[in-house]
Amino acid sequence: MAQRDATTRDSALAMAGIAGVLRWLGLVPWIVLLLATLLQVWDPGGVLRGMQNQLFDFYQRTAPRSYTDASVRYVDIDEESLKRIGQWPWPRTTLAQLTNKLQVAGAAVIAFDMAFPEPDRTSPNLIAKSLPADPSWDAARAQLGGLPNNDAIFADALRRSRSVLGFVMTSVDTGRTPALKAGLAVVGDGKPEATVRSFAGATVSLDELQQAAPGSGSFNTAPDTDGIVRRIPLFVAYKGKIYPGLALEALRIAQMDEAGATPSYLIKTAGASDEVSAGVNPNRMVSVRIGAFEIPSTQDGQFWVHYTAGGNKRSIPAWKVLDGSADLAAAEGGAIFIGTSAAGLLDLRSTPMRQDAPGVEVHIEALEQMLLKSFLERPDWAAGAEFIFATLLGLIILVAIARVPVFWIAGVAIVAVTFALGSSWHAFTQWKWLLDPVAPSLNIALVFAAASLVKFMRTEAERRTVRSAFAQYLPPDVVESIANDPSQLKLGGDTRELSIMFTDIRGFTPIAESFRADPQGLTRLINRVLTPLSREVLNHRGTIDKYIGDCVMAFWNAPIDDAEHATHACECALGMLDSLVALNQELTAEGFYKAHKVNPIDVTIGLNTGVCVVGNMGSDLRFDYSALGDAVNVSARIQSFCGNYGFPIAVGEDTEIIVADKFAFLEIDYIAVKGRATPTHIYALMGHAHVRETKTFQDLETVLQALFVAFRSKNWGKAREQIALGRTIQGAPGAIFDTYESRIAHYELEPPPANWDGAWSAKEK
Numbered sequence: 001m002a003q004r005d006a007t008t009r010d011s012a013l014a015m016a017g018i019a020g021v022l023r024w025l026g027l028v029p030w031i032v033l034l035l036a037t038l039l040q041v042w043d044p045g046g047v048l049r050g051m052q053n054q055l056f057d058f059y060q061r062t063a064p065r066s067y068t069d070a071s072v073r074y075v076d077i078d079e080e081s082l083k084r085i086g087q088w089p090w091p092r093t094t095l096a097q098l099t100n101k102l103q104v105a106g107a108a109v110i111a112f113d114m115a116f117p118e119p120d121r122t123s124p125n126l127i128a129k130s131l132p133a134d135p136s137w138d139a140a141r142a143q144l145g146g147l148p149n150n151d152a153i154f155a156d157a158l159r160r161s162r163s164v165l166g167f168v169m170t171s172v173d174t175g176r177t178p179a180l181k182a183g184l185a186v187v188g189d190g191k192p193e194a195t196v197r198s199f200a201g202a203t204v205s206l207d208e209l210q211q212a213a214p215g216s217g218s219f220n221t222a223p224d225t226d227g228i229v230r231r232i233p234l235f236v237a238y239k240g241k242i243y244p245g246l247a248l249e250a251l252r253i254a255q256m257d258e259a260g261a262t263p264s265y266l267i268k269t270a271g272a273s274d275e276v277s278a279g280v281n282p283n284r285m286v287s288v289r290i291g292a293f294e295i296p297s298t299q300d301g302q303f304w305v306h307y308t309a310g311g312n313k314r315s316i317p318a319w320k321v322l323d324g325s326a327d328l329a330a331a332e333g334g335a336i337f338i339g340t341s342a343a344g345l346l347d348l349r350s351t352p353m354r355q356d357a358p359g360v361e362v363h364i365e366a367l368e369q370m371l372l373k374s375f376l377e378r379p380d381w382a383a384g385a386e387f388i389f390a391t392l393l394g395l396i397i398l399v400a401i402a403r404v405p406v407f408w409i410a411g412v413a414i415v416a417v418t419f420a421l422g423s424s425w426h427a428f429t430q431w432k433w434l435l436d437p438v439a440p441s442l443n444i445a446l447v448f449a450a451a452s453l454v455k456f457m458r459t460e461a462e463r464r465t466v467r468s469a470f471a472q473y474l475p476p477d478v479v480e481s482i483a484n485d486p487s488q489l490k491l492g493g494d495t496r497e498l499s500i501m502f503t504d505i506r507g508f509t510p511i512a513e514s515f516r517a518d519p520q521g522l523t524r525l526i527n528r529v530l531t532p533l534s535r536e537v538l539n540h541r542g543t544i545d546k547y548i549g550d551c552v553m554a555f556w557n558a559p560i561d562d563a564e565h566a567t568h569a570c571e572c573a574l575g576m577l578d579s580l581v582a583l584n585q586e587l588t589a590e591g592f593y594k595a596h597k598v599n600p601i602d603v604t605i606g607l608n609t610g611v612c613v614v615g616n617m618g619s620d621l622r623f624d625y626s627a628l629g630d631a632v633n634v635s636a637r638i639q640s641f642c643g644n645y646g647f648p649i650a651v652g653e654d655t656e657i658i659v660a661d662k663f664a665f666l667e668i669d670y671i672a673v674k675g676r677a678t679p680t681h682i683y684a685l686m687g688h689a690h691v692r693e694t695k696t697f698q699d700l701e702t703v704l705q706a707l708f709v710a711f712r713s714k715n716w717g718k719a720r721e722q723i724a725l726g727r728t729i730q731g732a733p734g735a736i737f738d739t740y741e742s743r744i745a746h747y748e749l750e751p752p753p754a755n756w757d758g759a760w761s762a763k764e765k
Contacts, residue, residue: 190269493615606639646733
């Protein structure tokens with residue numbers, strides 16, 4: 001009675017505490033609005049940015065850019081090309097041949113999505129240097145030294161073509177500097193190099209090649225923190241200078257006139273006369289003009305890529321260009337990139353559309369947009385408009401809290417979020433604008449959650465009383481279910497299919513005997529064993545019914561529905577065995593087994609599935625949440641039979657039928673358990689499905705199936721042959737063969753009836 005009074009007193013104190021919280025709850029929505037506003041402005045950890053990116057990716061996947069042929073292709077150094085021509089890197093003479101063929105085909109620009117920082121190892125002069133110093137090689141050395149250098153041949157091909165060599169910016173100073181091939185002017189007082197991403201170094205091609213190529217551009221893709229490429233740099237910075245990206249430089253070279261002249265870059269910053277820069281960094285980039293094209297830019301000099309859905313015929317295999325079988329009609333007047341889709345060359349990129357896009361396709365998608373003047377943009381005013389919208393709606397929600405019911409606030413919140421999402425989607429599909437509905441929606445959701453908190457707290461006060469009263473008697477899931485619906489507090493239950501498990505410590509008697517003088521130590525040991533076993537049940541969505549000494553009863557699919565209950569039960573059983581391995585290692589290290597002279601702790605597990613009644617069982621004075629039914633009894637019997645077979649996990653046929661494709665099972669018995677007329681098949685759970693491929697499993701399965709055929713056809717001699725064969729299988733438990741030896745001996749003395757169905761009738765539980 002004193003304990004009950006204390007519980008009641010604690011509940012009353014808890015209720016008083018909740019009431020105190022309710023009085024101050026009116027401030028919570030305002031605090032939430034303030035925090036949401038700060039989150040939108042500072043975005044710590046890029047949380048909102050990540051959510052925005054995911055939504056924008058969804059937009060792209062749902063409404064990708066319609067493909068329009070802008071005469072942009074790429075020569076693909078694909079797997080077949082590597083197979084036919086040889087491993088990468090190819091001789092520069094091969095690349096020169098490739099360049100010459102594209103030039104002859106009339107390509108307006110040839111852009112290499114790669115750099116050539118080292119001399120060609122196959123050049124004759126380098127081969128000559130690698131020859132032995134023996135005088136017998138002098139003639140060969142002299143002959144090789146007189147041949148043209150491969151890099152010089154490639155440089156000559158670059159010089160005679162409209163080519164762009166790629167380079168890549170790095171975080172390490174390599175001591176090399178990219179070539180800046182074009183003039184660059186800035187409109188406005190801004191300094192774009194202050195906002196463009198800066199790098200510490202660059203990997204560039206040989207000076208001979210850089211000087212020969214008319215163009216030079218960075219092929220950096222600058223993926224976001226999640227590894228997805230959504231933008232590419234229009235410019236990158238290095239030692240106070242800015243350099244163009246590969247796609248932008250290709251656009252410049254494509255506009256080269258017959259005299260070899262190309263337009264300069266004209267960068268517009270936020271400080272330009274026709275730009276509104278109040279409150280905006282004047283150094284931020286707005287756009288870049290290159291000849292007849294004006295390309296919008298993000299503030300840090302990047303370009304949003306609007307991807308197509310794929311399946312477009314942009315690639316031309318390199319081997320076909322080299323052997324002359326390629327149709328190069330599209331190359332005339334077009335932009336040709338040279339890149340690779342071969343996985344081994346490590347130039348695959350994740351994009352909103354796919355995880356393994358060739359890196360060169362990112363630059364191609366960008367150049368297509370530039371040529372088509374079809375741009376995906378995030379307008380300069382977008383962030384400000386989103387901030388105002390989110391804050392205004394938050395204030396509307398706060399004002400509505402004091403005047404309308406919560407369900408009306410929910411309606412307003414839903415309409416506002418729908419408007420934000422709908423407006424964002426409309427802007428994307430109609431104007432290719434990227435407007436963020438995430439921050440406004442999050443703001444609304446958070447403020448609405450705060451407005452709903454009062455009702456939640458009042459409801460929770462009632463639930464707290466129920467939890468306090470029943471937490472000591474019922475499983476947590478059941479307590480929560482009753483707290484949500486107190487009408488469940490009645491005797492009786494539901495009829496549903498359950499998977500039931502009984503787990504028992506094998507050889508518990510000698511362990512208990514070793515603790516005769518220390519019963520508290522035995523209790524600690526049992527708790528230590530049952531804790532990991534119980535954890536496995538809970539981790540696999542099971543419900544612990546009860547502990548019976550050293551036995552645990554658990555079941556699945558109640559009180560919470562679990563469509564995969566049989567799977568979770570089997571995985572739990574396997575997990576229990578794994579957890580005992582770790583426990584036994586700990587006990588061995590502690591010297592437990594040496595001190596007590598007992599075998600390592602092991603368990604036997606019985607599983608079965610069937611229709612049961614599950615619910616509150618007992619009397620009007622005291623009841624427990626439990627399960628009753630034939631399937632429960634069969635599960636207990638199966639567990640008790642494990643010692644007859646030598647397998648730690650035995651499973652009933654109804655469980656095996658459900659999950660046969662997910663696990664490896666061996667049939668081990670056909671038995672009528674005591675008190676039950678209908679026999680059932682019993683299976684040993686050997687592991688997950690891959691175990692079926694092991695030799696031990698296959699050998700055991702073959703022997704046991706042959707044993708059962710002989711046994712059930714009363715061919716005792718043949719059965720004994722299979723038993724003898726089974727005993728030779730490495731890792732096979734001897735207990736199962738001992739069991740069948742005993743049964744054969746029994747039937748030889750007392751033969752089964754003529755209509756015997758092969759089932760053993762168990763005489764013990």
